[in-house]
Amino acid sequence: MFKKRKIPHTYVIVFFIIVFSAVLTWFVPGGEFQRQAKVVNGVEREIIVNNSFEYTQNSPQTWQIFSALFHGFVNTSNIIVFILMIGGAFWIMNESKAIDVGIFSFLRFTKKLEANRFIKFLGVDNIIITLIMIMFSVFGAVFGMSEETIAFIIIFVPLAISMGYDSIVGVSMCFVAAGLGFAGALLNPFTIGIAQGLADIPLFSGIEYRMFMWGVINMIGIAYVLRYANKVKKNPRSSIVYENDEYWRKRGESDQSSVKYYTPLSAWIVYIVILIALVIYSVFLPSSELKVGNSSTILPIIPVLTGIYAVTSFVSLLKSVHFFILNLLLYTILFLIVGVMGYDWYVMEIATIFLAMGIASGIAMNNSANTIVNLFLNGVRDIMSAAVIVGLAGGIIVILQDGNIIDTLLYYISKSMNDFGRIASVSMMYLFQTILNIVIPSGSGKAALTMPMMSQFSDLIGVSRQATVVAFQLGDGFTNMITPTSGVLIGVLGVARIPYEKWVKWITPFILILVILGLILLIPTVTMDLNGF
Numbered sequence: 001m002f003k004k005r006k007i008p009h010t011y012v013i014v015f016f017i018i019v020f021s022a023v024l025t026w027f028v029p030g031g032e033f034q035r036q037a038k039v040v041n042g043v044e045r046e047i048i049v050n051n052s053f054e055y056t057q058n059s060p061q062t063w064q065i066f067s068a069l070f071h072g073f074v075n076t077s078n079i080i081v082f083i084l085m086i087g088g089a090f091w092i093m094n095e096s097k098a099i100d101v102g103i104f105s106f107l108r109f110t111k112k113l114e115a116n117r118f119i120k121f122l123g124v125d126n127i128i129i130t131l132i133m134i135m136f137s138v139f140g141a142v143f144g145m146s147e148e149t150i151a152f153i154i155i156f157v158p159l160a161i162s163m164g165y166d167s168i169v170g171v172s173m174c175f176v177a178a179g180l181g182f183a184g185a186l187l188n189p190f191t192i193g194i195a196q197g198l199a200d201i202p203l204f205s206g207i208e209y210r211m212f213m214w215g216v217i218n219m220i221g222i223a224y225v226l227r228y229a230n231k232v233k234k235n236p237r238s239s240i241v242y243e244n245d246e247y248w249r250k251r252g253e254s255d256q257s258s259v260k261y262y263t264p265l266s267a268w269i270v271y272i273v274i275l276i277a278l279v280i281y282s283v284f285l286p287s288s289e290l291k292v293g294n295s296s297t298i299l300p301i302i303p304v305l306t307g308i309y310a311v312t313s314f315v316s317l318l319k320s321v322h323f324f325i326l327n328l329l330l331y332t333i334l335f336l337i338v339g340v341m342g343y344d345w346y347v348m349e350i351a352t353i354f355l356a357m358g359i360a361s362g363i364a365m366n367n368s369a370n371t372i373v374n375l376f377l378n379g380v381r382d383i384m385s386a387a388v389i390v391g392l393a394g395g396i397i398v399i400l401q402d403g404n405i406i407d408t409l410l411y412y413i414s415k416s417m418n419d420f421g422r423i424a425s426v427s428m429m430y431l432f433q434t435i436l437n438i439v440i441p442s443g444s445g446k447a448a449l450t451m452p453m454m455s456q457f458s459d460l461i462g463v464s465r466q467a468t469v470v471a472f473q474l475g476d477g478f479t480n481m482i483t484p485t486s487g488v489l490i491g492v493l494g495v496a497r498i499p500y501e502k503w504v505k506w507i508t509p510f511i512l513i514l515v516i517l518g519l520i521l522l523i524p525t526v527t528m529d530l531n532g533f
Contacts, residue, residue, distance in 0.1 A: 010493075010500040014392045017484055018068060021396055022061040025403030030058030032407045038198070047198060047452045053411045059404045065395075068402070072394030078347050079487045083150060083387045083495065084380050085351040089358025090154045091379025092372060094251075096365045097259050098325035099155070103162045125163055125233070126226055132156070133177035133222050140181025141214055142292055143340055144190040144443070146480075146488050147347050149175040151354055153495040155329075161248045166232050166239040167496045168506055172225045175492045176481060180221040182443075183477025183514070184214030187292055191443040195472050198451035199465040206466045206532025213470075213521050220517055224510055240502050247497055261320035267364040271313050271324065274360065278306040288342040301338055305331065325361045332357040386494020393490045400439060410436065410449065422526050425461045426471055429454055430522055433475025434515060441486040443476045466533040467525035474518035482511050 008016075034052035061068075073080065093099065110124045119127065136152075139145035152174040160170030185192045187204055196203055232239045239245070282303040289298050309331050316323035332353055339345035339353070362372035400406050433450065440446045451472060458468040480486055482504060493503050525533055 010389055013500055014484055018065050018395050018399055021399040022065050025405055026060045028405040028408050030056040030404035031411055032056055047448050050453055050456050061399050061403050068395035068398040071398040073391035076390050076394035076487045079390050079491055080387045082347040082351045083383060083491050085355050086151050087383030088376035088379035089354045092358040092362045092375045095375050096325050096361055098322040101322040102326045103159055130222055132173045136174045136177035137181035137218050140178035141184045141186040144188040145178045149178050150491045150495055153492055157496050158248055164233050165229050166241050167245050167498055168241055169229045171496050179481045180218050183474055184217050185473045186210055186214055191473055191476055194444050194447040195451050195469045199455040199469055201465050209530045240506060241498055244497055263317050263321045264366040266366040267317055267321040267324055270360050270364045275310055282306045290341045305334055321364055325364060328357050328360055386491055389494050390487045390491045393484055396485045422463050426463050426467050426522055426526050429471040430475050433472050434479055437476050437479045438483045441480055441483055464533045470525050478511055478514045482507050
């Protein structure tokens with residue numbers, strides 16, 4: 001009998017990818033494009049100068065595979081700190097049992113919905129998963145939600161487990177959904193906005209066809225997730241992460257009857273302090289400019305949310321401190337959306353607001369300062385492995401950059417697209433962007449690297465620049481959900497406690513379907529007369 005081979009640890013897989021990247025630096029010649037600064041949508045970016053590639057001295061990497069780990073931690077430090085702060089904050093909240101109470105209440109509510117025959121026929125869970133995925137897909141399509149999904153994993157994975165599914169379904173609800181929206185990219189300023197600006201075409205033009213693409217991509221994507229979810233619901237042990245989800249099942253073992261519903265004085269104090277802070281912000285920020293794509297609207301959103309918070313928090317405090325903490329979570333998410341759309345928030349601001357939420361939750365539960373600190377440290381320890389893997393994965397990019405071969409790979413692939421027909425050429429552009437996304441997962445960075453060259457190339461072969469932008473957006477979107485160089489993906493899997501190799505096994509058929517779908521959606525951009533093309 002052959003001994004069953006043990007699947008390598010995720011850390012081992014990432015390290016071997018680093019070693020493989022180092023091996024490439026010995027065989028791929030060094031090279032670089034000249035770059036110049038260009039202002040795109042008000043932001044200065046470094047872009048490639050066309051026909052400027054030159055071979056340079058290569059830089060084979062050896063012992064640098066170890067120093068790359070250090071540099072990987074430095075380069076991804078913002079996401080690492082973000083994960084640690086989110087983990088600590090949610091551990092404080094979890095200790096209050098507020099999320100357990102929320103899940104219990106939510107499941108009771110869904111049971112009541114089954115009384116409606118039509119809803120029961122469609123499936124309450126199917127409706128819930130679909131609506132949540134559409135919401136996050138809109139976030140991905142409109143303002144490029146990506147890193148923010150890490151914070152939601154701690155909410156949706158326990159919810160999915162409680163509903164009888166697995167952690168993959170929980171990750172799909174937010175991360176995969178946002179990825180589908182990111183690929184559809186209706187108004188995403190970080191991909192479509194930059195790509196169209198560099199291609200010198202009207203900002204967010206061609207949105208009609210992109211709306212169609214977004215709808216098709218989400219229809220296929222949500223159907224795939226629902227099919228898998230129903231399979232797991234029927235037989236939980238069919239899940240490839242059934243053993244891994246034992247952590248979440250044990251963490252969710254909470255008897256509702258053991259929860260004591262009460263409201264301490266400290267919770268009322270937290271309510272008043274937050275309300276005073278929000279009132280002050282409402283005075284200084286009576287209106288906010290919320291940007292959606294190339295358009296914006298000015299709304300008194302902070303005063304409105306402050307007023308609603310005052311009422312809903314008061315009502316929740318009358319019920320129990322647990323519902324007040326859930327209310328804090330809700331308004332943290334709402335202010336996160338306002339911050340991203342109106343004030344250009346990124347991981348620092350998002351981590352800060354969640355940390356404030358966690359501390360407020362601890363004080364509301366009448367915990368001492370030492371207790372809150374110890375809970376925070378417990379959360380940091382619990383999520384440390386997720387933060388570490390992000391830093392390790394960052395070392396892959398470091399090796400390729402220090403080896404001076406990224407531009408060479410870019411040059412080789414672009415040369416391979418010569419002498420093709422229009423459909424074949426735009427398909428090659430799409431394939432090129434898809435492969436490149438595995439090496440450079442940053443959408444804005446890849447746009448700055450490739451669009452100046454691709455837009456000029458499209459003119460030569462008679463393909464509209466808009467079609468080139470679509471090839472970029474689709475190629476940029478799908479593989480974000482599988483590439484090990486994506487700090488967001490690695491962070492999401494770390495928080496969800498899904499081994500990378502198991503995620504790859506599940507997501508690979510899905511990615512193949514999406515890549516083929518993207519190729520099909522590209523063809524009309526060349527063969528049909530579409531508005532904006």
